[in-house]
Amino acid sequence: MMPARTVETLFEDLRPGLGSQGRPWFFFLTNQRRKGLIWSRNMGAIQASGDYVLFLDSHCEVNEGWLEPLLERLALKPNLAVSPVLDLIDPVTLGYKKGNELLKGGFDWSLHFHWLKRDLANQELPEHPFKSPVSSGGVLMMSRKWFLKLGSFNSNLKIWGGESIELAIKLWLCGGQIEIVPCSRIGHIFRRHHAFDFPPHSHEQQQQHHQQEEEQELELSPAQATYLHNSKIIAESWLDDYKNMFYALKPAARRIPLNHTFHQLHQLRTELQCHRFDWYLRHVSPELSLMLYEFAATGTLRNEDRCLHHPGVKDSRQQLILVNCYRDDITQWSLFRSTGQLSTQREFCLGVDLHQEVTLKPCLRMNNTASMSQQWHRMDTHLVHNETHLCLENPVQDRLVLAPCRWHAVSQSFQFSLEMERQT
Known part of the structure; x- marks a missing residue:
């Protein structure tokens, strides 16, 4: 196994291809300081050299024949993103249980992920690939070129949370699709609690936060503040006028500062001729519209x-x-x-x-x-x-x-x- 490397000190002689024994290279990159899952996945996609990128949580276990069905779908549709059916691994006993292929991913107006029931169409078999408004956050595969063209995961999102919803909306609105492929199965531990802590606010944000607490009696933990920050970016980026639904349910988000502009995003939406969000409600997630x-x-x-x-x-x-x-x-x-x-x-x-x-x-x-x-x-x-x-x-x-x-x-x-x- 090769030693871990930092992104900043990656050796020049590391290059794609096969090793001297005909085996593939594995490059392990580490951050010199904590940057979170979202930034790290973006950097991994930049450093990768293959045609496809696969995002896989550490608390996963692949099943037999998991890769071929995903590659087959991507070969047929270049602008597709695919996800397996996630089987359940018990977080305590590590027991393995079959997942449900009659569920698709979705979210509510608070921008929380939910599994949604789906009905089989006429003559549709449970093992057929099916469209999904969102993929489960941990496991996704797609063309590396297409992922980078879409701007990757939004780099203004912090640490963890909301990145799968943001990418899913972007995919659908800008010419892509998401499918779940039941012939691919990957086990996933669904933890009851976060396995990590969220970092406190920066000094500037802490000052703003304390001032807001005095004025509004805000009671936000670092995890809550991160969720509201990331969700507010999604709402402001993609929901158009429907962002008022999000703010109605999460009024505290109005007080969360965003320290960036949306100029690059507007350029992306123009260049890719992305639809407006009402198209997503009509054609992708009628459950949300209901x-x-x-x-x-x-x-x-x-x-x-x-x-x-x-x-x-x-x-x-x-x-x-x-x-x-x-x-x-x-x-x-x-x-x-x-x-x-x-x-x-x-x-x-x-x-x-x-x-x-x-x-x-x-x-x-x-x-x-x-x-x-x-x-x-x-x-x-x-x-x-x-x-x-x-x-x-x-x-x-x-x-x-x-x-x-x-x-x-x-x-x-x-x-x-x-x-x-x-x-x-």
Whole structure:
């Protein structure tokens, strides 16, 4: 095995090809200081000399015959990026379990990755390659030339997080596609927690962060700040007007500084004649588009300068408080068009009990008679309970009650960060 080398001190005599015994060379490059996964993968692609680049996490185990199916698809479609089906390796026992080829990659408006169920088309077999809006972040293979032409992973992203979503959007909008190839199987350890720490902010960012904390009571860990930083770059780079959906769900991101311009990105979008993001919603990820039509309103729910929050404690009568709106974990609320239910992301719904007390309980199915207790509608900025015709009110800090509607009462005015339809 060859000794590890730094990128900066790579020996001149290292060159691609076969060694004296007809075996391939392996070059191990290390950074002199921590630069993170995103920068390191970009540098690896630059130093590579083959036709294809393969990104593979260290916590993976390749299965038999994993490579040939990926190469076959790339030979047929040069602008393709391919990913195997990921089998599951238990992080504790290292037991190996077959993955599900009926799942594709996707993300929500908070720019978090999710697996999405897919249905087989007529005469489609489970082993057929299929298109996916996003690949799972750790494992991807594509033409090295095409990867570099797309600008690689966005070099302004920090350490780890969001790079697979950013590249996927860029691929689809700028003339490429992503496929998952079920005949290729690679085992992957899905850890429950990060195996590494995120670095603290730089001195300049720390000063900005402390100032923001004094003004907005921000509560961001280094991991949260990195996620918001990277997600904000994706939103500003590719979502066009739909970035308001992201900011509605992650208002703290508005306070995250970005220390670069988007001039090069605009040049890239022009040169490659990239589509706008609404094309991605129509042709690649209709599931993401459906979220826009399910909600009458979504995002944070503000009353004056505080937002309604569910901290997750057990007593339903004390689950609802009003806090600073710029906390990273602030509760996101969605008012559904079809049911009138006002739900958290944890699938708890705002309701009213027999004593007309405001509660937060698991959302009920609409064929349940009791579900009337969880139905609301908007009148101006008020939330009116369908069953009692009373309005939600915050008469004193951290307390919610039902009261007769008073249309000019500030204590009854609740504003979502994103309204999907005109209020009546």
